[in-house]
Structure formats: structure tokens, C-alpha cells
Amino acid sequence: MNHKHMESSAMSNKTVLITGTSSGIGLATAVAAARGGWHVIATMRNTAKAGALLAAAEQAGVTVDVRALDVTDPASVEACLSGVDRLDALVNNAGAGHVGTLEQESVDDVRAVMEVNFFGVLHVTKAALPLLRASRGRVLTVTSVGGVVGQPFNEAYCAAKFAVEGFMESLAPVAATAGVSVSVVEPGAVASEFVSNVGLTDDAAEQAGPYAPALANYLNRTRNAFANAQTAEDAAERILGLLDAERPAFRLLTSDAARAFAGVKLKDLDGSAVQTLTAGWVNP
Incomplete structure (x- = not known):
């Protein structure tokens, strides 16, 4: 028996619950974890969108347990977790991008971004912690390099991801005393439906009033970044590791590009390096 197969066999009695598995990193992580020997509970808000995941799992020769879970609905979270007998790991992946700037959107728009990307993570993690304490398991939360570096026109999204990072960094030593490890996963640009779901269109720039030139420059830069994006499958393999x-480790940056980008902030003691970097995105 080779080493890789032995690792898979050792994992076969372990269960991971992954949120947001209908596409992108969540889908790829669900398949990668199943291939790695994990019993995968793959959740999504609308299970009618499970087709792509089920097809990918079938192609990989694995099975996943698809269940409904809306991270913004505490009753949905409770219902899903109450049906789980054992849990060894949680991967908080569900989230939604958002492009906008404060003057041109409502505070309610910002609050909605926080509900999905921050409070949704809290709802699921809180419900999972008793099970994870019992198994001495782990929490992995997919944030973003946007949880480290504030980025133009991503004010609400980065605020939510900063909040997640601060919460998890603070929770980690506390959870560790109960035998639960806590990690954050920080991808950079990843080729997935995440970008199209944000709605990055030229029309948005035309309607941005005084911010139109800056938004046009930002959109052009973003398209170029995602043209050379890491694949969801590659990110998933890093998460599986x-x-x-x-x-x-507490922090996993999933690509060299992510490490280089986040590294600007992590060694930027006075904030000038980040400001110089991002100013070029909106005023080349």
C-alpha cells in the first residue's frame, strides 16, 4: 500500500462540511476532499444548482452528500447542522463579491454584504463548534487577499473579509484550548463564476459619475488580473493540504501571486506601501 493510499484510508472516517459548493472553489474543494478520502457534506443555498458538483464528483469517481444550507438564515444553518452526527472539519467557503463605493450605494447594501460574508461565517462556525470540539477538529475559512489588503471599489467586501480575519485570528487561540484549530485561506484571483457574479460591466463605469474614470481603470485592471487567475482546482488542492x-497553519495563501500581494501589507508597518500600490489601480 503506497503512502498516498494510506493517507486516504486514514481519512475515510472523517467528515468535512463545506459551504458554497455549487461552483468555484467550494465545488473543487468538495471533489478534492472526497478524492482525498473525506466524507464530504457539500452544502449550498439552493440544491437545484447541484448539477455541476454532482457531475464533477461522478467524473472523479467519488460521492458527496449534498445538503441545503443558507448561511444567512440561522434556522437553515441549525437544521443542517442538527443532521450531522460527527464533524471533523468545517470549510467556510460561501460568500459573494461586491463592487461599489460608499457615496453611490446605501448602508443597507453594505449590510447585505456583511450578512453573507461575515455573519454567515459566524452562524455556521458557531453551530459547528460543539461537534468540532468533540472530534478535536478544525475550522478553515476562505477569506481572500481582500481580507488583508483593502482594495478600491471593494470597500464593503474587504470590510467583511477584514472582519472575518480579525474574528478568526482572535478566535484561534481560544478554540485551540478546546482542541479546535482555526485557519484562514487567502486566495488571490481565482478563475470561477465569482467574477461574473459580481457584475463587472462597462455600464457600471459609465454610471459611476465622478468616480467613472477610477472605476473604468479598476475594471480594466481586474479583468487582466483574472485573465491570469489561479484555477479553482489548484486552490482546492492547497485547501486539501x-x-x-x-x-x-493559521494563514494559507494559495498562490505565489497571493503571497506577493498580501506580503505587501503584512510587512507594511505604516500603510504607505499598500496605498502606493492601490492608488495605481485607479489613477495609472
Whole structure:
């Protein structure tokens, strides 16, 4: 029996719940984890959208357990988690991008972004923690390099991801005393439906009033960045490595580009390096 197969066999009795698995990183992580020997509970808000996941799982020769879970609905979270007997890992992946700037949107728009990307993570993590304490398991939360570096026209999204990062960084030492490890996963640009779901169109720039030139420059830069994006499958393999790690690190940056980008902030003691970097995105 080779080493890789032995690892898979060891994982076969372990269960991971992954949110947001209908597409992108969530879908790829669900398939990668199942291939790695995990029992995968793959959740999504609308299970009618499970077709792509089920097809990918079938092609990979694995099975996943698809269940409904809306991270913004505490009753949905409770109903889903109450049907789980054992849980060894949680991957908080569900989230939604958002492009906009404060003067041109409502505070309610910002609040909605926080509900999905921040409070949704809290709802699921809170419900999962008793099970994870019992198994001495782990929490992995997919944030973004946008949880480290504030980015133009991503004010609400980055605020939510900053909040998640601060929450998890603070929770980690507390959870560790109860045997639960906490990690954040920070992808950069990943080729997935995430971009199209944000609605990056030229019309948006034309309607941006005094911010039109800046938004046009931002959109052009963003399209170029995602043209050279990391694949969801590659990001998923990095996440699987963290799932299987004996001692998972707190922070996982999933690509060289993500490490370089986040590194600007992580060693930027006075904030000038980040401001210089992002100013060029909107005023080349």
C-alpha cells in the first residue's frame, strides 16, 4: 500500500462540511476532499444548482452528500447542522463579491454584504463548534487577499473579509484550548463564476459619475488580473493540504501571486506601501 493510499484510508472516517459548493472553489474543494478520502457534506443555498458538483464528483469517481444550507438564515444553518452526527472539519467557503463605493450605494447594501460574508461565517462556525470540539477538529475559512489588503471599489467586501480575519485570528487561540484549530485561506484571483457574479460591466463605469474614470481603470485592471487567475482546482488542492495537515497553519495563501500581494501589507508597518500600490489601480 503506497503512502498516498494510506493517507486516504486514514481519512475515510472523517467528515468535512463545506459551504458554497455549487461552483468555484467550494465545488473543487468538495471533489478534492472526497478524492482525498473525506466524507464530504457539500452544502449550498439552493440544491437545484447541484448539477455541476454532482457531475464533477461522478467524473472523479467519488460521492458527496449534498445538503441545503443558507448561511444567512440561522434556522437553515441549525437544521443542517442538527443532521450531522460527527464533524471533523468545517470549510467556510460561501460568500459573494461586491463592487461599489460608499457615496453611490446605501448602508443597507453594505449590510447585505456583511450578512453573507461575515455573519454567515459566524452562524455556521458557531453551530459547528460543539461537534468540532468533540472530534478535536478544525475550522478553515476562505477569506481572500481582500481580507488583508483593502482594495478600491471593494470597500464593503474587504470590510467583511477584514472582519472575518480579525474574528478568526482572535478566535484561534481560544478554540485551540478546546482542541479546535482555526485557519484562514487567502486566495488571490481565482478563475470561477465569482467574477461574473459580481457584475463587472462597462455600464457600471459609465454610471459611476465622478468616480467613472477610477472605476473604468479598476475594471480594466481586474479583468487582466483574472485573465491570469489561479484555477479553482489548484486552490482546492492547497485547501486539501491544510485539511490533512497534522498542524495546520493559521494563514494559507494559495498562490505565489497571493503571497506577493498580501506580503505587501503584512510587512507594511505604516500603510504607505499598500496605498502606493492601490492608488495605481485607479489613477495609472
